[in-house]
Amino acid sequence: MSFFDRFRGRRASRSAQVAKERLKLLLVADRSSLSPEKLRAMQEEILQVIRRYIPSAELDVQVSIEQRERKHYLVANIPLEQGSVAPEYLDVTQPHHSSPSDIPPAEDEE
Amino acid sequence: MGARVITITSGKGGVGKTTSTANLAVALAQLGKRVVCVDADIGLRNLDVVMGLENRIVYDLVDVVEGRCGLRQALVRDKRVPQLYLLPASQTHDKTAVSPQDMVTLTNQLRADYDVVLIDSPAGIEWGFRNALAPADEVIVVTNPEIPAVRDADRIIGVIEAEERSIAVSVVINRAKPDMIRRGEMMSVADVLEVLAVTLLGIVPEDRRVTTASNNGAPLTLADRHAPVSRAFVEIARRLLGEEIPIRDPAGEGVWLRMARRLGLGR
């Protein structure tokens, strides 16, 4: 489960849990010198860009912060599937891709 | 083989650096090591009082650095434990009376004759901390399971890791309250380790007798070696000497946290 999801998802019933989540957010900010507010703004902007290219990403995309050892990473998981890319961004210069409606089947299905 | 120089620091004030230094010093000396504690909190000396040696001080660290006495003359011997000495801080001088280089020179003089030099660092990341860090081979960061203490511990660990030379860092979690942790009212050891992601050296429970022992001028490890706090410090001392002793979660979940060093936890 990602860091932001955890932060949003869990109920604040136990103060230890609240403390831990607040601390995590605080340390991301301290270590990166980006305020929690800026981090969220950046996350939201990245999401907007992804949605522009991949409309179906609305539901599946996750931009989250993960900690490995003592470092934090901004991590995006973006599903790239058939038909997920917005028509205006399809690469029309390649053979067989002459129009958005003429997309060949994926290779492993041939 | 020269002594190991171990600095005890925290970032935030009042989390238990001086208490840890005094108790660890007693534990290490009782295990047969030749130990010197250096109070690097110049201007705000405390270690002498916690150890109960304040009435026997003649010279201090600044006297040594400024050449008013020899290093040996300034060492106060603790008569209750064999081979335990204190180099007191000065109460009157400013902390800038001593430089990081002075601390390196001074501890190098001690290395030949002792097994462990423990340096009690002042809080913060300023001059006094720099003095305490300069000669350190290893650093123990003391923290409490509370947001401000862990945040400052993280800051200090970042500063230490940014040093050019590599310095081993481990953390001691002090004043853990098992009943509060069990009720979810205090962050658990696993929580703290997950965010700090450093090696855990030990967990010391909260105990009012730490204060009463300090009132009486005898660290609890000396006054009652069976107290849970004392046991915790003896185990920490033995781990420092290389023994593999599992760390038990004080909240009684039976988790052996030592195995889970370096962020293996909670993921």
Ligand SMILES: Nc1ncnc2c1ncn2[C@@H]1O[C@H](COP(=O)(O)OP(=O)(O)OP(=O)(O)O)[C@@H](O)[C@H]1O
């Ligand atoms: N495990 C403990 N249980 C109960 N009280 C404790 C414990 N550890 C420390 N204390 C108390 O907390 C207070 C602060 O401890 P101590 O002086 O060791 O902290 P410090 O980090 O050296 O502070 P400073 O930053 O001012 O140098 C003291 O009154 C001490 O008795």
Ligand SMILES: [Mg+2]
């Ligand atoms: Mg102190």
